[in-house]
Amino acid sequence: xxxxxxxxxxxxxxxxxxxxxxxxxxxxxxxxxxxxxxxxxxxxxxxxxxxxxxxxxxxxxxxxxxxxxxxxxxxxxxxxxxxxxxxxxxxxxxxxxxxxxxxxxxxxxxxxxxxxxxxxxxxxxxxxxxxxxxxxxxxxxxxxxxxxxxxxxxxxxxxxxxxxxxxxxxxx
Numbered sequence: 290x291x292x293x294x295x296x297x298x299x300x301x302x303x304x305x306x307x308x309x310x311x312x313x314x315x316x317x318x319x320x321x322x323x324x325x326x327x328x329x330x331x332x333x334x335x336x337x338x339x340x341x342x343x344x345x346x347x348x349x350x351x352x353x354x355x356x357x358x359x360x361x362x363x364x365x366x367x368x369x370x371x372x373x374x375x376x377x378x379x380x381x382x383x384x385x386x387x388x389x390x391x392x393x394x395x396x397x398x399x400x401x402x403x404x405x406x407x408x409x410x411x412x413x414x415x416x417x418x419x420x421x422x423x424x425x426x427x428x429x430x431x432x433x434x435x436x437x438x439x440x441x442x443x444x445x446x447x448x449x450x451x452x453x454x455x456x457x458x459x460x461x
Contacts, residue, residue, distance in 0.1 A: 293361055293396040297403040300351055304344040308411050311340030312418050319422065326426040333422040337415035341383070344411060348404050349379040355400065362397025366390050383408035 315336040319329055352375035355361045367390045369378060378391050382404040393401045 290396060290399075292359075293355060293399050296351055296355060297400055300348060300400075301403065301407050303347055304407055304411060307343050307347065308337075308340040308414060311336055311343075312415065316418075316422075326429040329426045330419075330423055333419050337419060340415065341408075341411065344408070345379045345383050346376065348383060348400075349376040351400065352378055352397070356397050362393060362395040362400065364397060365392045365394055379404065384412075385409055 315333060319332065322329055322332065324332075349372065352369075353372050356363065357369065357375065364378065367374075369375060369391060374391075378393075378401070380386070381388050381391070382401040385405045385408060387405075
């Protein structure tokens with residue numbers, strides 16, 4: 290039990306750091322992207338998805354090691370025999386989907402419960418990050434349209450036009 294408890298704490302810390310770095314790097318470089326606002330929001334969503342994917346894989350590795358290799362806990366229902374099975378269990382637990390075809394037993398119950406709570410918190414975190422990005426870049430859709438109209442009329446180019454479409458951010 291102690292091994293799974295320590296592993297759970299380590300997994301929570303690792304997945305928090307993974308998502309933190311994913312969102313931090315996204316935030317740091319988003320303003321530099323030479324793309325319209327719509328694509329910036331898509332980048333934010335894809336980056337968050339990538340961070341969650343890494344977190345799910347980290348938990349799947351823990352299931353593979355702790356349950357399949359070390360025998361700390363088990364699953365009833367559909368047999369769990371491969372890493373891919375562990376990945377499926379992890380996605381179901383992380384997303385709180387809970388199909389019910391794999392039921393954790395013993396110490397695996399603690400691990401899946403912690404993963405569900407961790408996933409809920411991290412998904413909420415990335416949703417709020419996405420909201421903040423949308424709040425910042427959504428109004429630029431109108432500015433981009435106005436910029437395209439002004440550019441087609443006056444053929445202006447250069448840095449001034451770029452700054453209207455991608456205004457400098459605080460700190461740059």
